[in-house]
Amino acid sequence: MKIEMIGTGAISAKELSACTLINEEILVDMPNGVVKTLKQTDHDISKIKVVLITHLHGDHFLDVPFFMLERFFNPVEDKAKIYCPLGTKEKIERIFGIAFPGDYDAVNNVANVEFIEFEQLNKEEILEEVYVDSKLVEHGELVTAYGYVIEQANNKIGFSGDSKMCPGIEYIVEQANVSILDMSVEGCGNKAHMGINDIEKLCKKYEDKTIIATHMRDCVKEKAKSMNIKNLIVPDDGQKIEI
Numbered sequence: 001m002k003i004e005m006i007g008t009g010a011i012s013a014k015e016l017s018a019c020t021l022i023n024e025e026i027l028v029d030m031p032n033g034v035v036k037t038l039k040q041t042d043h044d045i046s047k048i049k050v051v052l053i054t055h056l057h058g059d060h061f062l063d064v065p066f067f068m069l070e071r072f073f074n075p076v077e078d079k080a081k082i083y084c085p086l087g088t089k090e091k092i093e094r095i096f097g098i099a100f101p102g103d104y105d106a107v108n109n110v111a112n113v114e115f116i117e118f119e120q121l122n123k124e125e126i127l128e129e130v131y132v133d134s135k136l137v138e139h140g141e142l143v144t145a146y147g148y149v150i151e152q153a154n155n156k157i158g159f160s161g162d163s164k165m166c167p168g169i170e171y172i173v174e175q176a177n178v179s180i181l182d183m184s185v186e187g188c189g190n191k192a193h194m195g196i197n198d199i200e201k202l203c204k205k206y207e208d209k210t211i212i213a214t215h216m217r218d219c220v221k222e223k224a225k226s227m228n229i230k231n232l233i234v235p236d237d238g239q240k241i242e243i
Helices: 034-040 064-073 088-099 104-111 167-175 196-205 218-227
Strands: 002-007 019-022 026-028 050-052 080-085 113-118 124-127 130-136 146-152 155-159 178-182 210-214 239-242
Touching (some): 002 178, 002 210, 034 064, 050 124, 064 088, 064 104, 064 113, 080 088, 080 124, 088 104, 088 113, 130 167, 155 167, 167 178, 178 196
Parallel strands (some): 026 050, 050 080, 080 113, 155 178
Antiparallel strands (some): 019 026, 124 130, 146 155
């Protein structure tokens, strides 16, 4: 499985907000600016067949309208499936109503995008022989926030989305060979995000696993790189990793 860290930043970071491309076909989260970033880095957006949204904060889903517009201006025969929390499609329609009044129906009719809203995914086959499980995680006051485990040919990649340290995170790391985890905070985490200390503890507890940090503030990334934590990768935007 090919992992590309398209964005690794938190909201305040200079890097693009956190999002990851798997096998050039699966995008986990669609933050503001990612469609332009993909075009600037010569990615073929028409190859993206599945989008997994972890939660409905703007830095994780606000480029969905621009993804739809890209497919409107450059029609794609294959349908793109957007797996997302309940209420996502309504929010996207409201965003269109503000940003592009009257255009939603025309764009939606051509974009060939299907919103698949769910409460739980259990061995959902999202592409041929590619499966995903969802896991509720804890992100501050937000009721619905998901992590994911994607499986292909006995390789498993886990995603925390945004979350504090919680049972859902432990489950994701236990299940996956490689886990891509929120590391927003210096030191200990808070009620919404994990910190370097949380990630370091996970690295020590699961020595046979690889953990990749994401959703980092600039100061967090700099500090974590200097610590040289075993089995932790602190990536830059665009970094590619293969498992």
